[in-house]
Amino acid sequence: MEFKWNLKKNNQISDKNFLRLTGIKHTTFNKMLEILKIEELKKRFRRGKTNKLSLENRILMTLEYWREYRTYFHIAKSYDISESSCYRNIKWIEDTLIKHPNFQQLTGQKSLLKDYFKDKTVIIDVTESQIQRPKKDKNSTTQEKRKNTQ
Template sequence: MKLDQIKELGDEKFRRLTGVRKRTFSKMVDILRKADGLKKSKGGRKNKLNLEEQLMMGLEYLREYRTYFHIGQNYGISESSAYKAVKWVEDTLVKHPNFALPGRKALMKSDMNYEVVLIDATESPIERPKKNKNSIIQERRKGIH
């Protein structure tokens, strides 16, 4: 579905497709536009996708949890470009105070009863352990009897 078609959907269908309301979507685009202006002030190559498409791609990833390869194919970009765009959208929105969740201490001090439970099930990149010389030598010694 193209972005023009998605924007023409009613409020309820838009929310069912993206997971956010149109009003929230436009606020997200404004936040990304400000962050993109700061990023572009340093120069560099233009993105193939505009900000709305990058945000849609990020929401699609979070909503449907499809692979970056499949999302990239839908938008006509590579898997690595899809990863970079989704990661930038996530990081930019998480850093903004409008989308930041209160900390544990703030939740404990407040008198409000929360009825919502959030579970973060997104991938978190980790580094593989480095192979050092000592572990390789010990493996060789174990093999020789």
């Protein structure tokens, strides 16, 4: 039950609907495709099993993961692959795109957080306040214990 993706379908979808579906424009998708094709050719010189999914499907799978926050298990079932294979594909695409200069904004949440908290002041209120707690009585606790034993 693999979702078949081909370039004809890609070009037939309007830019507005493609943006709604994937979260990116056609031009960005095509740039990603070009970058990943080059890296895929470099990767083929190493040994290993060929991938079951086309590169377009793997990109779409990654975009689906980014856009919808679906789990690897659910995405893997949609594309009829194993969960670990889904993780490896998404991780490879993320790592490859992060290394490319055109996609440096994908460097991760930690770098975004560093910029966010730079030159900011945080004030925390740490005043003490009393909490009312019930007083323990020896008679009430033993009665409870006796009630629970029967």
